[in-house]
Amino acid sequence: MHHSLPLQLLEGRHEPMGAHPRDGGVNFAVFSEHAQRIELCVFDGSGSRELKRYALSGPHDGVFHGFLPGVGPGLVYGLRAHGPYRPEDGHRFNPHKLLLDPCAREIVGRFAWAPEHHGYELGHPEGPRSFDTRDNAARALKARVAEPLGEAPGRRNAPRHAPAEVVLYEVHVKGFSKMHPGIPEALRGSYAALAHPAAIAHFKALGVTTLSLLPVQYAVDEPHLADKGLTNYWGYNTLGFFCPDPRLATQRDDPAAVTAEFREMVAALHAHGLEVVLDVVYNHTPEGNEFGPTLSFRGLDNRSWYRLVPDDRGRNENLTGCGNTLQVAHPRVAQFVLDSLRYWVHEMGVDGFRFDLAPVLGRTNHGFEPNAAFFAALRQDPLLAQVHLIAEPWDAGHEGYQVGRFPGRFLEWNDKFRDAVRGYWLGREANAQVSRGEFARRFTASSDLFHHGQRSPSASVNFVAVHDGYTLNDVVSFGHKHNHANGEHNRDGRDGELSANFGVEGETRDPAIRDTRERVRRAMLATLVLAQGTPMLNAGDELGNSQGGNNNAYCQDNATGWLDWAGADAGLTRFVSALTALRREEPLLHHDRWFCQPPGGPGDAFLTWLTPVGSEMHVHDWHEAGCLAFACRIRAHDPRVSSLLLLFNPDVAPQPFTLPPGHWQLRLDSSGSLPPNHATAASGHLTAPARSLLVLRST
Incomplete structure (x- = not known):
């Protein structure tokens, strides 16, 4: 040569x-x-x-x-x-x-x-x-130098789910399949495994539409992890923004084979109606702060690629908590990000992106700007205009919390939903005081955050657990974090994360505690799937997966970070499947227009909040201390659409409800105590079991 x-x-x-x-x-x-x-x-x-x-x-x-x-x-x-x-x-x-x-x-x-x-x-x-x-x-x-790829196979016939139909499933490529008994051992932990028939069968049975993959772009481990013999398992440390990470492939040493395996995975998922969204990290690089290495961007043009402290250009601005911040306001850096995004859509076939620390993308010299040039370029791009855009709407900088301020068709992670739902169902056990009003606002897509500028309820991405934090099982099993395995003396991870152990830290055989945990967990899952907005499940929560109380498992590339299929709770998985089926079957549970007051017009729906005795909620009811049970009735303008009644009882005792006039059939009891399809007696009363969410349908 x-x-x-x-x-x-x-x-x-x-x-x-x-x-x-x-x-x-x-x-x-x-x-x-x-x-x-x-x-x-x-x-x-x-x-x-x-x-x-x-x-x-x-x-x-x-x-x-x-x-x-x-x-x-x-x-x-x-x-x-x-x-x-x-x-x-x-x-x-x-x-x-x-x-x-x-x-x-x-x-x-x-x-x-x-x-x-x-x-x-x-x-x-x-x-x-x-x-x-x-x-x-x-x-x-x-x-x-790579062979030109051309358009991803089948990209033009890829599924495109309407915003109101989307059910997200946040999943780590390796963690999902590494211990899956139904997937051949040689494939486990890889892109190919995520497209294996056993994996696809699980996604389809669960009723999710869209996989939101944790980072798959080429990442390297931080030096402090390498020193401890740990790895950055989650991959939020991207160096190669046009390359699939070889660590997640079956043939790691052949970059062309890695790319081919990724493309085949996307095509196989598409063939079964499943979309693929990537978690992308265009906010920092592994070059770290001013004491970091010179691997690529820093050596090519440090002043253009990175935001530097204005009155001390020897220092990096650290708006990410990772040492440096990409200067996306620079036209060439913006071009680089857009080129990379287009590559993943056109050549790799993906259906959208979840932007990590997304306010960085809209930061100018004047702070975060919803109308920043990058967002304008992104939204008018002929290719990127077709895909899902999801923001993690906070970064680590000044005024970094920007929930509800992203433009246009962005969806946004809504942590206020998480905190309200956890606080409402955990209650005193977690020292949480969440009012009925706060819970109701989050259940109806957080209009205080998103009802402006032509945005719709689906803009609110609702979740109760994600990769970062406790699993749902651990939310109801641990009162404090257990992160010692991360090698930082339990100092890392979020302190004070809303959780409760109901009497015993971690696993227990106590039947009363187990029953309480199960009820609370199911009530939270039901709230998540049935709330207005876009639900996002954390992979493994449908199995009862635990991380042993570790709420920051970013460096746990082992059984802690992988899904435990051997201990999977099949009953809980069936319950989640029933929830997504109910959501699909009932138009009023995925109504992507804001509820209005009667009379309204075609396509509109109305919502009435009720006290347990059946009267409409008034201002003093919302603030009444000590009573958290209440109900909501949803009716469509179209009389052919059956109305729904949802009963919420977070209390430790059963709660009698007086129902509105008419005949009601039970569609869901999250606690599993009442017989399915139970029809209410003519008296119009129904007692909601302790810690339960009930859904009734007018007949």
Whole structure:
């Protein structure tokens, strides 16, 4: 190969970004606003020996570029950037450091932390102001030119569920199948396993429509985890924004095979009507704060890629809690994010994104802006306009809590729903004081947050547990966190997370405690699935999965973080399936318009809140201390649609209810105490069992 490399690089084109085969060669384009020169470094196929260096042409509008004739897919390369090394001004150029192309479609090598990955001398008294001249190429990750993929198979016929029909299932690719007995051992923990018939059968039986996958882009472990022999299991530390993570594939050492397996997984899920949404981390990179390494972005143009402290450009702005913050307000960084998103939709076939720490994407010099340029670009993009957009609407910066402020068709994680539902059903056991009014507001899609600017109830993504925090089983089994295995002396993870153990910490054989936990857990699941808005199940909650009270299992790539199929609660799984079926069957349980007052018009529905004695709730009722049971009646403007009555009783004792006139049939008793399809007596009274949610339908 050494002899076949051309003597010089041709000028090439300044677009598209990255390395792309064309016209009998490969075109390279890389952004840097402040570099003086960028070199393309070509390696042998193993990435161990540097064969030749070429200076790229440019810059052309901030892009260095070149065309290498006579080569093609399989070419391994890295970049070296020359420019000022003035950390105090935000410039961190160091040509001794081989840099990974941010737009790499394939990455070769196994990353390990080493001192020479830093642009400065570790341990030097001047810290980052010192300059390290060691070459890190031997240990650096390299990019490999990939075969052009074209459009993902079957993408144009992919399912597209209407917002009102979506039921999300947040799931970790590896954790779902690693201990699944119905999936061949060779596949467990992989993309292929998620598309195995046993997995698909579970998703279909459960009634979910859309898998929300924890990060699958190429991630590396943080140095403090590597030092402890732990890994970043969740993967919120992305380095390769165009590459599926090989750790989740069956053939880890072949990047092309990893990509093919991911595409096949998406196509198989699509064939069964299931959508795929990716959790993406466009808010920070593994390069950390100003003391971090120089792996890619920092070495190419630190001042453009990252937000720096305005009056001290030697320091990174840390709005993410991870050391650095991508500067998405920069046009080229915004372009990079949009290019990456388009790649995952067009070439990889996915159906949408959940944006981690999403306020970062809308941060300008004036704080978070719902009308930031990035959001405008995202919403008008012809390809991205078709997919689901979900925000985690908080980051770690000033005024970082932005629930309800994202634009247009964004859906948003609603943690106020989680806290209200947990507080209402756990009650005094968790020292929680949640009023009927707060619970009712969250149950009806949080109009105080989302009823503005043409947004609909489905904008509220409702959840009671997610990957970050306790599992639902642990919410009702532990009074405090048990994170010692993370190696941080139980200091990590959220303190004071709403939970209750009902008398015993952790597992117990006490039948009374077990019954209480079961009732509360089922009541919370029923509230989640039947509330207005978009429900999101945490994978494993339908099995009764526990993490032993660990509420921050991000580094637990073991039985703690994997789903426990051997101990799965089949009855609970059937219960969740019944809930999603009920939600589908009853139009008023997924009514994606705000409830209004009669008379209304076609397509409208009305809601009346009732006290247990059957009278309408008044202002003083909402604030009455000591009584938390109440009911809601939902009626459609269309008389052909059956009305519904939901009874909520979080109390430790059964609660008699006086029902509105008419005939009512029981559709659901979350406690399982009453006979199914029980019809109410003519007297119009029904006693709701302790800690239960009941649904009745007019007949």
